[in-house]
Amino acid sequence: MIKGYQSELMDIYEKIREQEKEALETRRKEISKSCPKIMDIENTIAKLSLKLATTAMKNVPNATKELENIKNEIKNLRATKYELLVENGYYPEYLNIHYRCKHCKDTGYIVTEKCRCYNQKLVQIYYKNSEIEEATKFNNFNTFNIEYYSSSRVGDERYSPRRNMTGILDKITHEYIPNFNRTDDNILFYGNSGTGKTFLTHCIAKELLDAGYLVVYKTSDELIRNLKEIRFENNQNLEDLLVNCDLLIIDDLGAEQVTEFSVTELFTLLNKKILKKKKMIISTNLNLSDLTKTYAERITSRLFGNFTLFKVYGDDIRVKKNLSKNR
Ligand SMILES: [Zn+2]
Numbered sequence: 288m289i290k291g292y293q294s295e296l297m298d299i300y301e302k303i304r305e306q307e308k309e310a311l312e313t314r315r316k317e318i319s320k321s322c323p324k325i326m327d328i329e330n331t332i333a334k335l336s337l338k339l340a341t342t343a344m345k346n347v348p349n350a351t352k353e354l355e356n357i358k359n360e361i362k363n364l365r366a367t368k369y370e371l372l373v374e375n376g377y378y379p380e381y382l383n384i385h386y387r388c389k390h391c392k393d394t395g396y397i398v399t400e401k402c403r404c405y406n407q408k409l410v411q412i413y414y415k416n417s418e419i420e421e422a423t424k425f426n427n428f429n430t431f432n433i434e435y436y437s438s439s440r441v442g443d444e445r446y447s448p449r450r451n452m453t454g455i456l457d458k459i460t461h462e463y464i465p466n467f468n469r470t471d472d473n474i475l476f477y478g479n480s481g482t483g484k485t486f487l488t489h490c491i492a493k494e495l496l497d498a499g500y501l502v503v504y505k506t507s508d509e510l511i512r513n514l515k516e517i518r519f520e521n522n523q524n525l526e527d528l529l530v531n532c533d534l535l536i537i538d539d540l541g542a543e544q545v546t547e548f549s550v551t552e553l554f555t556l557l558n559k560k561i562l563k564k565k566k567m568i569i570s571t572n573l574n575l576s577d578l579t580k581t582y583a584e585r586i587t588s589r590l591f592g593n594f595t596l597f598k599v600y601g602d603d604i605r606v607k608k609n610l611s612k613n614r
Contacts, residue, residue, distance in 0.1 A: 292409055292412050292413070295412055296395060296405065296408055296409060296412065297395070299408055299412075300393055300394055300395045300408075303387055303393045304393050304394075307384055307385055307386070307387070307393065308384070310385065311382070311383075311384050311385070314381055314382060315329075315382060318372075318377075318381070318382060321375065322371065322372075322375050324371065325368055325371050325372060325375075325382070328364050328367060328368045328371070329368065329382060331364060332361055332364050332365065332368070335357055335360055335361050335364070336361065338357055339354065339357045339358065339361070342354055342357065368382070387404075388402060388404040390402050390403065390404070391404060391405075395408070403499065406499050406500065406501055406533075407499040409501055410496055410499060410500070410501050410502075413501065413503075413528075414496065418504075419489070419492055419496075419502075419504040422489050423489050423490075423492055423493035423496065426485075426486050426489035426490060426493070427489065427490050427493040427494075428456075428460065428490045428493070428494065431456070431486070431487075431490055433449060433452060433453060433456075435483070435601070435602075435604045435607050435608070436448040436449040436451075436452045436483075436601045437449060437601055437602060438450070441600065441601070444600060448482075448600055448601030448602070449601075451598070451599070451600065451601075452483070452599070452601070455487075455597050455599070458597075459487075459490075459491060460494075463491075464491065464494050464495065464498075467495060467498070467500065467533075467534075467566075470566075471564040471565075471566060472566065472595055473561075473566055473567045473568070473569075473593055473594040473595065474567075474568045474569070474594060474595050474597065475568075475569045475570075475571070475590055475594040475595070475596050475597070476488070476568070476569070476570040476571070476597050476599050477570070477571050477572075477573065477574060477575065477578070477596065477597070477598055477599070478572070478574075478598050478599035478600045479572060479599075479600060479603070480572045480603070481602075481603030481604050481605045481606065482599045482600055482601050482603070482604060483599060483601075483604050484538075484570040484571075484572075484599050485538055485539070485570060486604075487570075487599070488504070488536050488538055488568055488570055491534075491536075491568065492504055492534075492536060495533070495534060500533040500534060501532045501533045501534075502532065502533060502534045502535075502536065503528060503529060503532040503534070503535050503536070504536045504538065505529075505535070505536065505537055505538070506537075506538045506539050506542070506543075507537055507538065507539050507540045507541065507542055507543040508539075508542060508543045508544075510529075510537055510543070510553075510556075511543045511544070511549045511552070511553070513525055513529060514549070514552040514553070514556065515548075515552075517529075517552075518548075518552060529556065530556070530559050530560060530563065530565060531563075531565060532565070533565075533566065534566045534567070534568065535560065535565070535566070535567045535568075536567070536568045536569075536570075537567065537568070537569045537570070538570050539570060539571065539572065540569050540570065540571040540573070540578075541571045541572060541573040541577070541578070541581055542572070545581055545582070550582055550583050550586060553582075553586060554583070554585055554586050554589070557586065557589050557590075558589065561589065561593050567594075569590070569594065575591075575596075578590065
C-alpha cells in the first residue's frame with residue numbers, strides 16, 4: 288500500500304461526502320417548497336425508521352409481527368414518495384443521497400479493502416501537474432505513427448523495423464495491457480536511441496493510468512537520485528512508492544552515472560520488486576552486450592531472466608520527424 292497520501296485522500300473523500308450532503312439538503316429545501324406533501328412523507332418515513340430501530344432493540348412481545356408491519360408501512364410510503372416525485376417531474380432518487388462511487392459510498396473502503404476508486408484518486412494526486420501527465424497528452428497510442436518505421440529490412444535483422452514494431456504493439460496492446468492485472472511480466476525495451484522506446488513507454492503509461500493503475504515513471508537518473516534519498520534521508524514514502532506502485536517505468540537505463548552505489552541500490556530495488564511480483568518496464572539504449580559490460584552480472588541476470596526482451600530498431604525517428612517538418 289502506498290503511504291504518504293493517505294490523509295490527503297481521506298480529506299478528498301470527506302469533502303465529497305460533505306458536498307453531497309449539502310446538495311441533498313438543497314434538493315430537500317426545493318421539494319419543501321414545490322411539493323410539501325412529499326416532505327411530510329419523508330418525515331413520516333424517518334420517524335418510522337427510528338421506531339423500527341427502537342422496536343428491534345426492545346424485547347417486546349410480538350416484536351416480529353410489529354417489525355413486519357413497520358417495514359411494510361415504510362415500503363408503501365417510499366413507493367408513494369417515488370410516485371409523487373415522478374408525477375412532479377423529478378426522478379425517483381431525487382431525495383436520496385447521491386454517491387459518486389456506489390461501491391464504497393465515497394469512503395474509499397469496502398469494509399477493510401480499498402475500493403477501486405481509491406487508486407484512481409491516488410493516481411490523480413500523484414500526477415497532479417506532473418511531467419508524465421503532460422507527456423502522455425501527446426505521446427499515446429492514438430498519436431503513435433508506425434510510418435516512422437521503415438518497411439525495408441535493415442542489416443541482418445530478420446524483420447523490417449515496421450514489422451518488428453507492429454509485432455511489439457500487438458503484444459503490448461492485445462496481451463500485456465488487457466492482462467495487466469493478471470500477469471507479473473516485466474518488459475525490457477532495448478535498442479538504439481531515437482527508435483521510439485520512450486514514446487512507447489509513455490503510451491503504455493497513459494493506457495494504464497487511464498485504467499486507474501498507479502504508474503510511476505522515472506528516468507534512470509531520477510531513479511538513482513531517489514534511491515540516494517531513500518538511503519541517506521530515509522524517505523520511506525518514496526521507497527514505498529517505488530516498490531509498491533502497480534508499474535515502475537525506468538526510462539533510459541544506462542544514461543545515469545553508473546557507480547558502485549547505483550549498481551547496488553538498483554539491484555536491491557529490482558530484486559525487491561521481482562520478489563514482490565511488482566511489475567517494471569525498463570528501456571535502454573544499450574545493447575545486450577553493453578548492458579552486461581555496464582552492470583554487474585547479478586543485475587543483467589535479473590534483467591535477462593525476469594524480463595521479456597523486445598529489441599526496437601529502425602532509423603532515428605527524431606531525425607525523420609524533423610525532416611518531415613522541414614519539407
Ligand atoms: Zn469507491
